[in-house]
Amino acid sequence: MDPESKAETLCLQPVADHAAPLHKEEDDYDPHVHRQLPKPTNNLETLVHLLKCSLGTGILAMPQAFARAGLVTGVVATVLVGALVTHCLHVLVRAQYGACKRLRVPLLSYPAAMAAALQAGPPALRRLARPSTVTVDVFLVVYQLGICCVYIVFIADNIKKVVDPQYEMSTEVHMLIILGPLIAFNLIPSLKLLAPFSALANVLTFAGLGIVVYYLVTGERSSEPLDLWGSPHTFPLFFGTILFALTAVGVVIALENNMKTPKAFGEPCGVLNVGMSIIVLLYVAIGALGYVYCVADCSDSITLDLPPGPLASSVIIMFAVAIFISYGLHCYVPVEVVWRGYLLPRLQAAGSRHLRLAEYALRVGLCLLTFVLAVAVPRLGLFISLFGALCLSALGICFPAVMEACLNVARRGPRLQLAKDALLFVVGVVGLVAGTYTALLSIVRSFQPEPVLADAHAHAHA
Template identity: 75%
Template sequence: MDDKAETVRLQPVSDSAESSSPIPTKAETEEDYDPHLHRQLSKPTNNIETLVHLLKCSLGTGILAMPQAFARAGLVTGIIATVLVGILVTHCLHVLVRSQYAACKHLRVPLLSYPESVATALGCGPHALRRFARPAALAVDIFLVVYQLGICCVYIVFIADNIKKVTDSYYVMAAEIHMLIILGPLIAFNLIPSLKLLAPFSALANVMTFVGLGIVIYYLVIGKKASAKDMPLDLWGSIETFPLFFGTVLFALTAVGVVIALENNMKTPKAFGKPFGVLNVGMIIIVLLYVAVGALGYVYCVSDCRDSITLDLPEKDPLATSVMVIFAIAIFISYGLHCYVPVEVLWKGYLLPKLEGSSSQKVRLYEYALRVALCLLTFVLAVAVPRLGLFISLFGALCLSALGICFPALMEVCVTFPQRASAARSILFGKDAILFIIGVIGLLAGTYTALDSIIRSFSSTANA
């Protein structure tokens, strides 16, 4: 979201006022106020720029983990399920954008954050749900912070694993030592306070990611991993490992915060959700890329897939080595961008208001302390659980099932609640109920399976 974009923070509302406030009429909320017309953006993006940003934000460590995800689901199941999950995610993102728009109309404001939209939606829903408006907003903040910090943990493990693969030919060190070596530079990079200052680094990371992905696809097309030449392909996979696949695909495909920010910063936001608009076109390209890398990567390494396909490329091959270096640098840069989100949520939403009246020097010191603390927290978690693929599955299932499926479905039910009952509304409510159930099942099954796999991996390592 643009720094100068107009926004609003919800003010505390008493239970009595919340329950007794009249529901705005259709004329008051839908006919005479369009949030899109009241947005004041300093540098709005056009449709092509928004599409490029969407593609760039979706091509990270998630796509590199798709071959291992296919190894857990089977080739045919992986292709079909990735397409179906892509359709599910795209629909839920449409639901989220529409519900946020309805929440803005309800409050007659141009922009709302995700937590504010959830609170507003539940506040105008059934009376039984209105009491959960603020707890739901807090839950969204928690999931966002946990998810973004989870990405940072994944990035630390990814960087260390790829650097270790490159340096093992010269000197063998544990991955944890590599994590410790990069900790200082990560902390220093995370102290950069402005997204504007990070922008040049982000542009460099995007170029490196696209170049690296092109080289990876080249290797997947021209050959096959030596250790996998005699292994049979599994076409259908196993139900026991499918939740891990689901979590990985959710982690890779769902970009909740990015989608909201991109739509909020568009010059023509109504073009975002059209049938051939930015979101649908972008998600079609993204899903096709994920299916291609997942399928080609699985055929390349079969069941001998590592957490990241870069780790399966030929050893001591200069071009393959360059790919690992390229992605390590790109992901290092991306760490600062992703850690920026939890810093913003915790700092501006919870800590800064408690420091009113403090000196600017003290405020800056506390902000830097928060940045260092979050960086150290992700480092400790990465060292404690250095399982990249399982990390991806865990945070995908735990956070994105809620943020990407459950909350959008709940929001749509609430923002359409004041409308007159009809058969179409009943169908809508039934659809959202099914989405909510899918999200809950994905959250519980995926989280349990990922945690169980993490525990088993430590047990097998201890027994080895």
């Protein structure tokens, strides 16, 4: 089994009740010492996994994000949001470690750590401990299915660009064509069987990124003037895109949990800081170069802006194949959460003899759900902004802040940290509300006729 995928699956699996009694004498317990891992990863392997998680459709959408924010604002805001996301990931890892110490267990999933933290917090929040596991699971499932929707739109849009010169068809038809292979690929029940495909996806992604950078540096650039500062009306869409691209919250705990030397993960020059620094630099580079290349005409994915030719077509095919493979890996996570955490226990209690059939039905059903959503809203960039603002504002900012605050209350920590967590929570809520509202409004307006859309745009700038 692929270490990263296995770790992510274990992290995202829902857990039952963690209302075990808390121990006051927790200082003598170190969860890192008690972790028994069959195949732990070293620092370099963990860094590679972290980079892999963050280099997908999100980085290809960065030029359009910069078009919404402006060149200078985009660079500065990407660095600032990168620093915010990195800090929140540190908060999440520390909170998970603190929850493990309180329960005296070596490992906890994200939902379980959230419940344990709430149980340690103020009495008013303790009653939310059990519902919080379901809440985190819902956000994780929605986020993962959202990624799958983005992937379907991405594959269809890119195949359409390659095929259109010979056979012009709508994006929806291309989605329908790839639906059968997606369902078949999603029926593979073992991550071990998917591991070789995952390695192939990594090679294709890095090769494709190299060719994209070559085009952006050497290709003919747009002659339009650059927008340096952007507009406040479109900045929430930029914020959602950045969160979607940068926040690998679904795997961060899992990666730290599966390290041979987990303390090296959060050190000043540790895996997380080094990895996020590389990721932010790559995103700034692709975003800035891509925006200078195409300016206001940036497509949802920079691959759609490459000039026609065999090399550009090969890049598009590389990314389409890589994202097709990644679809199966990302859809595996919600299948595991829903199946093992909710459906399987109920079917076993009911004495069902058709468990395998029910699991396949779930896999097909989730695949069809993502297909229907992708067909209903075939707007790749807006999908990315929506799911980034909706899910990752909560999973990557709000929930870690609440967890750290509750554990801080339990050990009577400094009030300054509580103030910082309160500020993080407010930032997360504002990003969630503003980003989700702007993305939904933009999706609705994108379906309106051109005159209506023009009137709305004029009214917005009145």
